[in-house]
Amino acid sequence: MELKHQLPAKAEVLKTSRVKFYKKEILRNKYVYLMLLPVILYYLIFHYGPMYGLLMAFQKTYSPVKGILAGTWIGFDNFKMFFESYYFWRLIKNTLILSFFSIVLGFPAPIILALLLNEVRVKWFKSTVQTVSYLPHFISVVVVVGMLKSFSALDGGLFNVFRSLFALEPVMFLAEKDMFRPLYILSNIWQGAGWGSIIFLAALAGIDSQLYEAAKIDGAGRWKQLLHITIPGIMPTVVVLLILRLGAVMNADFQKILLMQTAPTYETSDVISTFVYRSGILEGNYTYSTAIGLFNGVINFGLLILANTISRKLNSSSLW
Structure with missing residues (x-):
């Protein structure tokens, strides 16, 4: 019974330590990530955002006025x-x-x-x-x-x-x-x-x-x-x-x-x-x-x- 209680506790500790590690890593290299931000935004806006339009493939007609849905x-x-x-x-x-x-x-x-x-x-x-x-x-x-x-x-x-x-x-x-x-x-x-x-x-x-x-x-x-x-x-x-x-x-x-x-x-x-x-x-x-x-x-x-x-x-x- 003690082992069962210990396993979730250890997993929670590992998860917390991993989050702390990532936070420190981001803060340490914050300027590098800031330089990367425009690239991420570019792909989100112009590559992943338009994927919403794939819904049209399953529709009969599309009206720019009424919208995709x-x-x-x-x-x-x-x-x-x-x-x-x-x-x-x-x-x-x-x-x-x-x-x-x-x-x-x-x-x-x-x-x-x-x-x-x-x-x-x-x-x-x-x-x-x-x-x-x-x-x-x-x-x-x-x-x-x-x-x-x-x-x-x-x-x-x-x-x-x-x-x-x-x-x-x-x-x-x-x-x-x-x-x-x-x-x-x-x-x-x-x-x-x-x-x-x-x-x-x-x-x-x-x-x-x-x-x-x-x-x-x-x-x-x-x-x-x-x-x-x-x-x-x-x-x-x-x-x-x-x-x-x-x-x-x-x-x-x-x-x-x-x-x-x-x-x-x-x-x-x-x-x-x-x-x-x-x-x-x-x-x-x-x-x-x-x-x-x-x-x-x-x-x-x-x-x-x-x-x-x-x-x-x-x-x-x-x-x-």
């Missing part, structure tokens, strides 16, 4: 309508294809660039390559798409000038459904590879140089050092970034796709985010587009959890 509740009818629609499989297919090739071709690009730059010993050449490869990141997506349209112009466009060298007829590249995906993926790699390599260069800088010296003494060449020291050294960083990338696999680059999209390319360019834009913003079907957006978010969340779980079991590297 005034709508007629219809359960999962909006989701059923989307799953049974003509566009469902086309949207899923296009989104997955663009995301898949963006990961397969785009994700390794900054890693390869970082590994190549890490092997360069001439400082001025390395700095020049880094600067040139970083610059496309600072170009607006609107400008990049404008460049693509200029390059693919029928009269004097760079792509068609190149085709004319081989006596080929000019082609309207952005109006060709089969050309949309290559242009989208390759332009993404060009724009993001240099900037994406920064984090991998930082990871490479954190590898102990004594490991390379020991490998040289043992007779290991550059290739073996790369396989047995460099790549394993950056693998935790690679895994974490890959997990984050997989968690956004259903989120294709909406802005760029919308700017590149033309009516003839809908068959290969129409993705979930562009369909949500047309349904919600252009057509005013807010409840239906909210349901599609919620479905997209749930799939992304599930993929993130799955990728993190698999990674933790395979090599003990994970987000949490």
Whole structure:
């Protein structure tokens, strides 16, 4: 009986001491927490606050005047309508294809660039390559798409000038459904590879140089050092970034796709985010587009959890 009375008392003492510890910790680092406060408020207001609007996914109509709770509740009818629609499989297919090739071709690009730059010993050449490869990141997506349209112009466009060298007829590249995906993926790699390599260069800088010296003494060449020291050294960083990338696999680059999209390319360019834009913003079907957006978010969340779980079991590297 005494033991039963002692256990709650001990738990209460532990709880009190933990609260005191957190209070002291907050007071000790109060200025740090004050600096963190704007970030917390930003996420509360602009990320968690709007989640209240997800209720529209389960309603028939939405009136900005009456508010969200005034709508007629219809359960999962909006989701059923989307799953049974003509566009469902086309949207899923296009989104997955663009995301898949963006990961397969785009994700390794900054890693390869970082590994190549890490092997360069001439400082001025390395700095020049880094600067040139970083610059496309600072170009607006609107400008990049404008460049693509200029390059693919029928009269004097760079792509068609190149085709004319081989006596080929000019082609309207952005109006060709089969050309949309290559242009989208390759332009993404060009724009993001240099900037994406920064984090991998930082990871490479954190590898102990004594490991390379020991490998040289043992007779290991550059290739073996790369396989047995460099790549394993950056693998935790690679895994974490890959997990984050997989968690956004259903989120294709909406802005760029919308700017590149033309009516003839809908068959290969129409993705979930562009369909949500047309349904919600252009057509005013807010409840239906909210349901599609919620479905997209749930799939992304599930993929993130799955990728993190698999990674933790395979090599003990994970987000949490």
